[in-house]
Amino acid sequence: MSARRRFAVLAACLLPLFGGVPASAETPTLRVAEMWETPTLDPLRDATLIKEKAMVTETLVTGLPDFTIAPGLALSWRREGETLWRFALRPGVRFHDGSPLTAQAVVASLEHGLSNSPSIRHHTRIASVAVAGEGEVAITTVEPFPALPAALVHAAAGIVAMSSPRAPDGTIDRPIGTGPYRVADWDPAGQRLTVTRFEDYWGEAPAIAAISFRSIPDPATRALELRKGGVDFAADVPYGDLDALAAKGFTVSRNVTARNYMLSFGSLKETPFADPRVRKALSLAIDRDEIARYVLFGMGRAGIAPFPDTMAFADPAIAVPQADPAAARVLLAGAGYAPGADGVMAREGRPLAFTLYTYAQRPGLVPMAGAIQAQLRRIGVAVTIRVAAYEAIAREMKPGDARLAALATAAYPDPDVFLRQTYHSQGTTNSWGYADARVDAALADALTAPDEAARLQAYRLVQRIVADDEPCLVIAHYGVNVAMRPGIENYRFNPIAHDYMLDPQMRLSPAPAGR
Amino acid sequence: MTPYLLRRCLLAGATVVAATFLTFLLLRLAPGEPAQTILARIFLRDLTATVSAGDAAALAERYGLSAPLLVQYGRWLAAALGGDLGVSIRSGRPVLTELGWRLPVTLLLALLAMALALVLTLALVTARRMLRRPLADRGFALIVTACVSLPGFVLGLVMILVFSLSLDWLPVSGTGGWSHWVLPVIVLALGQLGFTAVLLDDALEEALAAAHIVSARARGLSERCLLLVHALPNALVPLVPYLALQFAFLVGGVVVVERLFALPGLGSYLAEALDARDGPAFLGAVAVVALAVALANLAADLLVAALDPRIRLARSEA
Numbered sequence: 086m087s088a089r090r091r092f093a094v095l096a097a098c099l100l101p102l103f104g105g106v107p108a109s110a111e112t113p114t115l116r117v118a119e120m121w122e123t124p125t126l127d128p129l130r131d132a133t134l135i136k137e138k139a140m141v142t143e144t145l146v147t148g149l150p151d152f153t154i155a156p157g158l159a160l161s162w163r164r165e166g167e168t169l170w171r172f173a174l175r176p177g178v179r180f181h182d183g184s185p186l187t188a189q190a191v192v193a194s195l196e197h198g199l200s201n202s203p204s205i206r207h208h209t210r211i212a213s214v215a216v217a218g219e220g221e222v223a224i225t226t227v228e229p230f231p232a233l234p235a236a237l238v239h240a241a242a243g244i245v246a247m248s249s250p251r252a253p254d255g256t257i258d259r260p261i262g263t264g265p266y267r268v269a270d271w272d273p274a275g276q277r278l279t280v281t282r283f284e285d286y287w288g289e290a291p292a293i294a295a296i297s298f299r300s301i302p303d304p305a306t307r308a309l310e311l312r313k314g315g316v317d318f319a320a321d322v323p324y325g326d327l328d329a330l331a332a333k334g335f336t337v338s339r340n341v342t343a344r345n346y347m348l349s350f351g352s353l354k355e356t357p358f359a360d361p362r363v364r365k366a367l368s369l370a371i372d373r374d375e376i377a378r379y380v381l382f383g384m385g386r387a388g389i390a391p392f393p394d395t396m397a398f399a400d401p402a403i404a405v406p407q408a409d410p411a412a413a414r415v416l417l418a419g420a421g422y423a424p425g426a427d428g429v430m431a432r433e434g435r436p437l438a439f440t441l442y443t444y445a446q447r448p449g450l451v452p453m454a455g456a457i458q459a460q461l462r463r464i465g466v467a468v469t470i471r472v473a474a475y476e477a478i479a480r481e482m483k484p485g486d487a488r489l490a491a492l493a494t495a496a497y498p499d500p501d502v503f504l505r506q507t508y509h510s511q512g513t514t515n516s517w518g519y520a521d522a523r524v525d526a527a528l529a530d531a532l533t534a535p536d537e538a539a540r541l542q543a544y545r546l547v548q549r550i551v552a553d554d555e556p557c558l559v560i561a562h563y564g565v566n567v568a569m570r571p572g573i574e575n576y577r578f579n580p581i582a583h584d585y586m587l588d589p590q591m592r593l594s595p596a597p598a599g600r
Numbered sequence: 601m602t603p604y605l606l607r608r609c610l611l612a613g614a615t616v617v618a619a620t621f622l623t624f625l626l627l628r629l630a631p632g633e634p635a636q637t638i639l640a641r642i643f644l645r646d647l648t649a650t651v652s653a654g655d656a657a658a659l660a661e662r663y664g665l666s667a668p669l670l671v672q673y674g675r676w677l678a679a680a681l682g683g684d685l686g687v688s689i690r691s692g693r694p695v696l697t698e699l700g701w702r703l704p705v706t707l708l709l710a711l712l713a714m715a716l717a718l719v720l721t722l723a724l725v726t727a728r729r730m731l732r733r734p735l736a737d738r739g740f741a742l743i744v745t746a747c748v749s750l751p752g753f754v755l756g757l758v759m760i761l762v763f764s765l766s767l768d769w770l771p772v773s774g775t776g777g778w779s780h781w782v783l784p785v786i787v788l789a790l791g792q793l794g795f796t797a798v799l800l801d802d803a804l805e806e807a808l809a810a811a812h813i814v815s816a817r818a819r820g821l822s823e824r825c826l827l828l829v830h831a832l833p834n835a836l837v838p839l840v841p842y843l844a845l846q847f848a849f850l851v852g853g854v855v856v857v858e859r860l861f862a863l864p865g866l867g868s869y870l871a872e873a874l875d876a877r878d879g880p881a882f883l884g885a886v887a888v889v890a891l892a893v894a895l896a897n898l899a900a901d902l903l904v905a906a907l908d909p910r911i912r913l914a915r916s917e918a
Binding site: 122124125127129130131133202203204206207252254255256273274275276299300301302303305306309310312313315446473474475476477480490491492493496506513514583 | 630631632637639642643644645646647648649650651652655658659687688690691692693698701702757760761764765771772773774775859860861862864868872
């Protein structure tokens with residue numbers, strides 16, 4: 086055997102080890118760069134992948150991009166008591182295995198979730214679920230909870246057939262849902278998932294025949310893979326790459342989502358932050374527009390209210406003030422502060438200085454802390470930045486310190502949870518001790534409001550009070566970007582998603598040649 | 601030799617136990633209460649999420665997190681010795697199954713990178729020695745400095761920009777064909793090259809100064825023959841244990857390279873498990889890495905003994 090033939094034989098033996106040369110033929114598949122590893126398809130562990138991205142499961146109630154709700158697998162619902170709700174199911178819906186969506190199936194799915202997922206219990210506060218008749222489900226909550234329909238929008242409450250193949254420990258291996266796409270191929274070793282169009286879908290048939298997901302955890306690699314043409318759709322690419330991608334013809338969308346960059350104080354008692362004038366001075370000294378434009382590269386919007394105006398329940402009357410260092414100095418002077426020898430404002434010999442804690446997991450936080458430090462220096466407030474693990478901050482932070490974090494404001498389309506936990510005097514995250522009787526009263530009113538309009542008014546009142554009082558400073562509303570190759574149409578970003586949500590009405594034309 | 605081998609195998613086992621125990625302790629000493637952190641990071645998928653004490657207690661009960669630390673580790677170790685590395689909290693799948701998927705990717709990557717680093721080292725060092733010109737010395741120093749100082753993610757990004765985007769020769773990331781391995785292997789290999797080249801060059805300097813080389817040169821042997829036949833084999837002996845040590849560093853490099861090139865290997869598994877505080881998955885992966893490093897050292901010791909009769913003799917006398 087000649088050396089050349091020996092090499093050819095050796096190469097033929099080794100090629101399968103490397104998987105061979107990939108085919109390059111154009112297929113009608115949307116190729117998505119998934120931002121996380123995909124170790125499981127269990128809807129209780131990775132609901133956002135299964136419901137929001139792969140569109141395999143659906144929820145009883147649907148959330149719309151403006152944070153209103155609409156019928157999903159439930160056509161209608163009504164509140165029958167303080168804690169009792171009745172949901173009428175949409176007729177004619179089938180699971181991917183052909184079985185019909187019945188009240189029994191919905192009850193079994195929700196009960197499975199309630200027993201196995203802290204997430205569903207946490208978000209929906211469901212105490213029990215029962216079949217209430219032909220195509221109707223009764224849900225009882227553990228306490229009066231007017232936000233239940235909205236809470237059922239949460240991806241973890243997606244309905245899955247109990248006939249779904251399981252792992253030995255009961256984990257769902259390949260979920261069978263009712264969504265427009267069904268699991269076609271999953272390679273957990275290779276971190277790839279392919280879903281194909283469900284032909285018997287109850288709604289409008291999706292235009293794209295198949296969607297494949299490949300895990301690409303590094304944002305820079307996602308952007309490069311998009312430029313190379315290895316994927317068609319990527320979310321959360323580096324902020325600094327967005328303009329370059331747009332210049333090359335890619336479709337780039339910058340979207341505001343349900344998360345706030347917030348500066349919260351260690352304590353509002355016996356610290357300088359107890360004085361509303363000091364908090365307002367800090368707020369006025371922070372140039373939110375500058376931060377949104379130059380620190381976040383436009384990936385976020387300046388804000389002062391708990392919710393951005395893209396949310397239906399936000400109070401549109403709340404305006405973001407322009408930065409005004411001069412007014413901030415006046416406020417500090419009114420609060421008894423005067424410049425000290427080192428230029429730092431001080432009162433009774435105590436300088437206005439604090440440590441600002443933050444963490445590195447969200448890309449905008451550390452540079453934002455730097456910008457805040459520089460902006461507060463202009464009014465004589467000394468800030469020391471400390472970057473730590475998120476879980477360590479609560480332990481290390483002292484009452485006179487502050488924390489900059491990116492906090493979710495609506496895991497589902499309802500304002501109650503965030504307002505209650507952040508601003509109620511007994512709120513679970515209100516560790517700084519803010520207490521305002523007007524806020525507590527409005528939140529109590531919301532629970533017993535006779536209708537949705539009255540409930541909304543109560544929440545808007547809370548928003549106005551806290552935007553004025555600023556017990557913690559909202560700096561900006563979080564941004565999520567999506568970049569797509571040209572030829573993808575009909576995509577609408579839905580900020581209800583945890584990361585990003587795909588749209589079943591997306592259309593895909595072949596990639597332009599030469600890209 | 602057999603008692604020596606037995607002793608080394610026991611030492612390798614002790615290394616794995618020590619590494620996993622320390623990892624377990626560090627994981628538990630990390631900020632945050634474990635059950636709350638797991639709930640927030642895995643089930644609620646938001647590290648800033650607030651969780652109720654009741655949910656955290658239920659999760660701690662389910663995964664045995666409320667038992668004393670030593671009891672928890674003892675349970676894990678007892679099961680691991682029986683071949684059960686537990687179940688990943690993220691996926692609900694046996695950790696051993698997942699490691700079986702991830703390990704071949706990382707092993708292939710690491711072995712190809714080590715082989716390439718070795719080939720490049722031999723080429724670089726012998727070229728420098730054979731050329732014997734100031735320009736070659738400067739080129740050697742430049743390459744070594746660049747390899748040592750350039751972080752893997754920077755080098756990787758530059759190589760993707762050049763070879764994947766500008767020249768369109770290679771894919772950016774993922775698996776699927778032989779071409780997917782080229783850039784990750786080169787990036788990982790170049791990360792090793794600087795160290796191995798300096799080490800071999802020093803060893804070669806020492807070998808070339810040995811009395812038998814001086815004597816051979818006096819007898820008129822060519823410089824090429826002196827270098828390749830007489831000095832290089834001797835200079836390779838100290839490189840072997842170093843390569844075994846480098847294997848541990850390689851695992852560190854693999855974490856970065858696998859993330860950058862989206863390779864589903866052990867490195868990315870470790871990083872994701874740590875980020876999610878998936879204790880069983882992280883501990884299992886650490887055990888495999890520790891075992892691999894211990895075995896690599898053992899193999900290197902045996903290889904050195906095979907290459908150097910003096911070491912063989914010393915061990916048999918001991």
